[in-house]
Amino acid sequence: MASPDIAIVGYAQSPSYRRAELTEVQFLYPVINAAIEQSNIERRSIGFTCAGSCDYLSGQTFAFVMNLEAVGAWPPISESHVEMDGAWALYEAWVRLQHGDIDSALVFGSGKSSPGTPAEIYPLQLDPYTLSPLGVDPVSLAALQARVMLDRGMITERDMAEVAVRSRRAAASNPYAQVTASPDVDDLLQQLYVTSPLRRHDLPPISDGASAVVLATADKAREVSDHPVWIRGIDHRIEPHQPGMRDLGVSVSTKLAGEKAGVGEAAVDVAELCATFTHQERILLDALGLDGGVDVNPSGGPLAANAVMAVGLTRVVEAARAIRERGARRAVAHATSGQCLQQNLVCVLEA
Amino acid sequence: MTATNEAPSGTEPVTMMDFFMHLDYREPLAPVMVHYAETLEDGRIIGHRCPQCGLVYVPPRGYCPICVVETGDADELTLADTGVVTNYTIITPVQYYGQQETEPFAKASVLLDGGGILSLQDIVDCPVEQVRVGMRVAAVWVPAEARTTAEMTNRSAGSAEGCIRGFRPTGEPDLPPEEFVDKVV
Numbered sequence: 001m002a003s004p005d006i007a008i009v010g011y012a013q014s015p016s017y018r019r020a021e022l023t024e025v026q027f028l029y030p031v032i033n034a035a036i037e038q039s040n041i042e043r044r045s046i047g048f049t050c051a052g053s054c055d056y057l058s059g060q061t062f063a064f065v066m067n068l069e070a071v072g073a074w075p076p077i078s079e080s081h082v083e084m085d086g087a088w089a090l091y092e093a094w095v096r097l098q099h100g101d102i103d104s105a106l107v108f109g110s111g112k113s114s115p116g117t118p119a120e121i122y123p124l125q126l127d128p129y130t131l132s133p134l135g136v137d138p139v140s141l142a143a144l145q146a147r148v149m150l151d152r153g154m155i156t157e158r159d160m161a162e163v164a165v166r167s168r169r170a171a172a173s174n175p176y177a178q179v180t181a182s183p184d185v186d187d188l189l190q191q192l193y194v195t196s197p198l199r200r201h202d203l204p205p206i207s208d209g210a211s212a213v214v215l216a217t218a219d220k221a222r223e224v225s226d227h228p229v230w231i232r233g234i235d236h237r238i239e240p241h242q243p244g245m246r247d248l249g250v251s252v253s254t255k256l257a258g259e260k261a262g263v264g265e266a267a268v269d270v271a272e273l274c275a276t277f278t279h280q281e282r283i284l285l286d287a288l289g290l291d292g293g294v295d296v297n298p299s300g301g302p303l304a305a306n307a308v309m310a311v312g313l314t315r316v317v318e319a320a321r322a323i324r325e326r327g328a329r330r331a332v333a334h335a336t337s338g339q340c341l342q343q344n345l346v347c348v349l350e351a
Numbered sequence: 352m353t354a355t356n357e358a359p360s361g362t363e364p365v366t367m368m369d370f371f372m373h374l375d376y377r378e379p380l381a382p383v384m385v386h387y388a389e390t391l392e393d394g395r396i397i398g399h400r401c402p403q404c405g406l407v408y409v410p411p412r413g414y415c416p417i418c419v420v421e422t423g424d425a426d427e428l429t430l431a432d433t434g435v436v437t438n439y440t441i442i443t444p445v446q447y448y449g450q451q452e453t454e455p456f457a458k459a460s461v462l463l464d465g466g467g468i469l470s471l472q473d474i475v476d477c478p479v480e481q482v483r484v485g486m487r488v489a490a491v492w493v494p495a496e497a498r499t500t501a502e503m504t505n506r507s508a509g510s511a512e513g514c515i516r517g518f519r520p521t522g523e524p525d526l527p528p529e530e531f532v533d534k535v536v
Contacts, residue, residue, distance in 0.1 A: 019379070021379055021381060022382075022413075023381050025414070026381060026383075026412075026414070029413075029414055029419075029421055033419075056374075059374065059376035069414065069416035070414070070416075070419070072418075074416070074417050112378070114378075115377055115378035117374070120374055121374060124372070129368070132370065133370050
């Protein structure tokens with residue numbers, strides 16, 4: 001069944017900060033303002049607002065309510081929140097726009113990972129009986145996943161280091177990126193393991209940051225923008241959250257979401273993938289059926305800027321940026337949630 | 352984070368487990384709060400006045416959430432340390448772990464003269480049954496050498512703890528509600 005076309009008419013992102021001195025609300029301000037300004041839609045006429053953030057990251061219950069101070073929520077507005085990456089807030093807004101009674105929506109994702117200790121926070125999202133009490137952290141789980149791939153011959157440690165090098169080089173031209181350098185693969189492979197088989201370069205940075213998108217229905221998009229970026233397909237799928245119940249070397253949910261979103265229906269110029277660890281890029285490319293002709297993570301991706309709760313929505317922003325500012329015709333954005341690519345969202349954008 | 356699981360004794364099946372955890376967060380004070388803390392230690396309450404709607408925010412937030420505009424040094428003003436109680440709650444403590452209080456006490460929102468509201472302020476030197484909306488009050492400052500803002504966080508909305516012990520009644524006539532109803536956020 002064809003869905004009414006929805007377009008991105010505004011987008012913005014903050015720099016990726018290692019440790020933001022501003023509060024989350026304060027660094028959301030210029031991001032949301034810039035996205036709305038680019039959209040040419042008057043703030044008060046936006047029909048729906050949806051945000052993605054995580055109170056565990058903030059260390060405060062209902063912290064997400066504070067973020068509305070950067071939106072303009074008085075007189076009251078119609079809004080919603082997902083305790084997920086902003087990419088899922090985008091999905092909710094996209095669904096909301098299908099109703100046809102409103103013509104625009106604001107979406108944002110934000111998070112400060114720096115105040116807490118991610119290795120202690122994330123185990124709490126796992127099974128509370130067998131995994132959380134063990135303190136199984138994301139890096140350990142990702143290491144198990146990388147080990148599966150190495151043992152199976154899907155990838156080598158050199159392949160992984162090459163992903164890191166390519167990401168950091170690409171990030172050098174991204175003003176929002178946090179980790180930029182041009183290291184040598186052989187040098188990287190001399191480094192000690194953090195958690196075998198992962199070295200420091202296989203891990204994402206710890207980041208604070210935000211991103212925002214303004215969506216519009218087809219008529220509204222043509223009215224306000226000469227360069228709307230069309231959402232041609234969007235879908236998300238989830239797998240069991242117990243890592244032992246999945247084959248960690250493949251991503252069934254990404255494959256399904258990619259098929260439903262129509263990734264394979266035409267050539268893809270750019271793919272912005274939420275490969276938070278170097279080895280995950282191979283899994284995602286396989287699941288999405290993407291090959292060597294695709295420019296993968298020209299922004300540097302999550303290995304260069306990893307503001308959790310925004311990093312998935314930032315993939316959408318970067319894919320839209322590749323189309324609107326760099327002439328790409330068709331781009332794929334991917335977001336992930338949970339550990340070892342448990343839940344995945346795929347969005348196909350076109351000029 | 353710590354996890355504690357007592358080993359099951361004998362052959363009894365495990366029907367319950369304890370999992371105690373805590374998380375530590377350390378967030379530096381945002382620059383606007385650093386400035387607020389420094390001036391508070393100097394005995395001065397500052398706020399930001401929104402250039403559009405005129406509402407005063409204390410501590411300054413760096414923005415007005417009503418107008419969605421950012422505010423800065425140009426919008427800073429020094430506020431009075433006298434004001435009026437616009438709302439209050441009498442808390443009757445029950446003795447749970449960590450509770451320090453034993454007698455009923457009042458927490459009040461104080462609208463400072465000239466604008467800006469400090470919430471969750473202790474009303475001191477006053478029997479709780481006499482606390483009322485409209486009561487004129489003045490700040491009771493902690494002696495300068497004993498002031499501290501070490502406990503202040505970016506979420507200390509309205510906080511002056513460590514510098515202002517609370518607010519005491521001044522004995523002036525009460526302010527009628529129409530003088531302050533639309534100045535409270």
